[in-house]
Amino acid sequence: MSDVLTADKATLIDLSIGLEDDSPSEPMPPSIDSFGHEAGAQRLAETLRALGHDVEANDFPDGMGLAWEDLEVIPHAGTHIDAPWHYGPTVDGDPAKTIDEIPLEWCRGNAVVLDFRWMEPGEEISVTDLEDALDDLNHDLAPGEIVLIQTGADELWGSPEYLTEFPGMSADGTKFLVEQGVKVIGTDAYGFDKPFTTMGERYVESEDEDELWPAHFAGREVEYCQIEKMANLDALPRKTAIPIVAFPITIEGGSAGWVRPVAFIEADDGGSAA
Incomplete structure (x- = not known):
């Protein structure tokens, strides 16, 4: 993997969705208030005057300061x-x-x-489904590998359907992967479990608490992290041995952190940047 990370001709494939203002695909969407360069000069001048320095916005070169954004966002967005x-x-x-x-x-x-793009929205990915998918790849999981669940839901990003049209992991399936030594599991869907609406409907019908976030709550028994809202898995040229880095931002005491997963593909492997 180290050779790929430093190779000048390696193709980098972005597997992330960024933060977008008021996206219909987020139940709690980020709010992004952007300030241009003229507004930036005003704000910087105000900051300097508050520190006791006599500075006006038009004192900046061309009357322009620094652009920036104010964000109100949860760490589970993007x-x-x-x-x-x-x-x-x-x-x-x-x-x-x-x-x-x-x-x-x-x-x-x-x-x-x-690849579980063949599954219907609301279905749960079982241990058997995972074993069959691994058999199709003729692959045995090794400790430290990162498993990415492909549902195709990222194609719906930007629409309300993104929140409802995907299969989710089961509790047993989650524990099965972690017991193989997997510490990080990703999905290109909005959530790791089946959609909120499906969980709510099934709980009301059955009154079975196991219908509520079963894959998440498997993490109370086995230790792992999950990456949600990935994208561009279809841009990867193969299904195994894909070097990837996915370091989260640190938030003190946080339940999650934003991340930009990137795959590194050898130049002769036919990959194309997303």
């Missing part, structure tokens, strides 16, 4: 990694790690893409 703390206070009796406690070693390695 592509992000959920920490074990997100699922519960403990994992098998031990304190759950927050996002700033996640070992960086978990967040880089070779990825395996398991």
